[in-house]
Amino acid sequence: MFGLEALDLARIQFAFTVSFHIIFPALSIGMASFLAVLEGLWLKTNDSTYKDLYHFWLKIFAVFFGMGVVSGLVMAYEFGTNWSGFVDFAGAVTGPLLTYEVLTAFFIEAGFLGVMLFGWNRVGRGLHFLSTIMVAIGTLMSTFWILSSNSWMHTPAGYELIDGRVVPIHWLEVIFNPSFPFRWAHMTIAAYLSVAFLVGASAAWHLLRGNDNPAIRKMFSMAMWMALFVAPIQAFVGDAHGLNTLEHQPAKIAAIEGHWENPPGEATPLILFGLPDMEREETRFKVEIPVLGSLILTHSFTEQIPALKDFPKEDRPPAYVVFWSFRIMVALGLLMIAAGVWSLFLRWRHKLYETKAFLRLIMCMGPTGLIAILAGWFTTEVGRQPWIVYGLLRTKDGVANHSVTQLSITLVSFVVVYFAVFGIGTVYALRMIGKGPHTGEGDLTTQGGPGHDRHPKRPLSASDEGTEKAHSHDQLTGH
Numbered sequence: 148m149f150g151l152e153a154l155d156l157a158r159i160q161f162a163f164t165v166s167f168h169i170i171f172p173a174l175s176i177g178m179a180s181f182l183a184v185l186e187g188l189w190l191k192t193n194d195s196t197y198k199d200l201y202h203f204w205l206k207i208f209a210v211f212f213g214m215g216v217v218s219g220l221v222m223a224y225e226f227g228t229n230w231s232g233f234v235d236f237a238g239a240v241t242g243p244l245l246t247y248e249v250l251t252a253f254f255i256e257a258g259f260l261g262v263m264l265f266g267w268n269r270v271g272r273g274l275h276f277l278s279t280i281m282v283a284i285g286t287l288m289s290t291f292w293i294l295s296s297n298s299w300m301h302t303p304a305g306y307e308l309i310d311g312r313v314v315p316i317h318w319l320e321v322i323f324n325p326s327f328p329f330r331w332a333h334m335t336i337a338a339y340l341s342v343a344f345l346v347g348a349s350a351a352w353h354l355l356r357g358n359d360n361p362a363i364r365k366m367f368s369m370a371m372w373m374a375l376f377v378a379p380i381q382a383f384v385g386d387a388h389g390l391n392t393l394e395h396q397p398a399k400i401a402a403i404e405g406h407w408e409n410p411p412g413e414a415t416p417l418i419l420f421g422l423p424d425m426e427r428e429e430t431r432f433k434v435e436i437p438v439l440g441s442l443i444l445t446h447s448f449t450e451q452i453p454a455l456k457d458f459p460k461e462d463r464p465p466a467y468v469v470f471w472s473f474r475i476m477v478a479l480g481l482l483m484i485a486a487g488v489w490s491l492f493l494r495w496r497h498k499l500y501e502t503k504a505f506l507r508l509i510m511c512m513g514p515t516g517l518i519a520i521l522a523g524w525f526t527t528e529v530g531r532q533p534w535i536v537y538g539l540l541r542t543k544d545g546v547a548n549h550s551v552t553q554l555s556i557t558l559v560s561f562v563v564v565y566f567a568v569f570g571i572g573t574v575y576a577l578r579m580i581g582k583g584p585h586t587g588e589g590d591l592t593t594q595g596g597p598g599h600d601r602h603p604k605r606p607l608s609a610s611d612e613g614t615e616k617a618h619s620h621d622q623l624t625g626h
Contacts, residue, residue, distance in 0.1 A: 171215030233545030248292035341516025348513025390484030
């Protein structure tokens with residue numbers, strides 16, 4: 148297929164499925180915590196605006212959560228079908244970690260999700276709030292175990308090699324491997340920012356259309372506070388993550404920086420833009436700032452960072468990918484910080500909800516959090532190459548023995564099915580967002596029957612058509 152080998156197709160297939168998958172858990176993580184905050188504020192203030200927002204975003208959360216579960220199941224099977232060499236080598240570590248995710252996070256989510264979605268008028272306020280909190284905790288625990296397993300593949304620790312297989316010796320070292328704390332914090336904050344800008348973009352869209360009500364203003368205000376305070380924190384966490392990567396995966400940092408060699412006595416410049424060329428072993432057409440690379444990465448004016456030529460060619464990551472994916476992530480992060488600062492200025496001028504240029508910017512920034520997450524994951528995973536377990540197992544040794552034809556058929560099938568199923572789900576969620584929150588949505592009752600409103604209890608109920616038809620029928624029949 149297009150001259151690609153089986154290894155290339157296996158990598159493309161996994162990259163495609165994991166890229167689709169990561170979007171929905173990221174939204175679920177951020178939105179579950181957002182819902183917990185909304186319900187907590189409603190219980191504290193008794194302001195019905197927070198309750199209206201809770202019911203509005205709860206339905207959207209249900210859609211994203213469902214698509215995340217479905218897309219995750221596919222990846223679990225992919226490990227066995229396409230990467231049997233990796234499973235045989237490192238399954239004693241990654242298998243238990245993913246099992247812990249099921250036994251803790253998934254069971255918590257499954258136990259409390261039903262109460263969260265359907266129990267609003269069936270259980271007390273305290274129990275329902277507890278259920279929302281537990282679902283939010285469950286999403287964070289899921290992130291914990293998934294990132295622990297993935298981080299171990301980048302910075303393996305707590306193991307011994309016995310008969311060509313990894314055997315865990317110290318589980319705390321396995322779980323809390325050197326890169327895990329930084330990557331878990333970075334991913335969690337990224338999920339929060341992704342939801343903040345999705346919520347902010349939806350509010351901006353409604354404000355631009357003239358749909359101005361307290362609920363719209365409230366969610367726009369909350370999103371901008373999140374951007375103002377959390378986006379700069381993400382920058383500091385990212386810096387700490389970069390320093391950790393420099394210590395444990397120096398070749399990745401060299402590829403990210405497009406840095407090929409260290410002239411004696413010269414500090415490392417920061418290359419802003421350029422075209423890394425793996426064959427010519429140089430970054431062409433580069434625009435650089437002297438010394439700044441050393442200052443950012445080593446916090447020194449003189450210390451050099453490792454260069455790509457310090458590593459054998461077969462151990463170098465593809466710099467042309469990670470160089471640009473990293474810059475996309477950083478550029479979007481800086482844009483988020485700028486948006487937060489602008490929002491503070493407009494808030495001070497009492498023009499936060501009326502400045503159309505700012506509203507248009509935030510509306511366009513709706514997907515930026517998710518794009519930054521994808522760019523960050525490309526940087527991390529492609530930068531690990533040619534290793535599937537860094538320094539221990541090469542990617543080419545972890546792939547299953549499938550033919551090009553088999554992998555081509557499955558890849559095409561995945562592309563068609565994923566775009567159809569998850570495309571429909573995404574459009575459906577966007578339609579729900581387009582309807583916007585309605586005042587008093589949380590006051591609908593569940594008694595049903597003639598003469599009573601009945602709030603739909605299906606989590607995918609995007610419209611009120613059923614309720615409207617019931618009212619029309621009652622008017623026609625005189626009930």
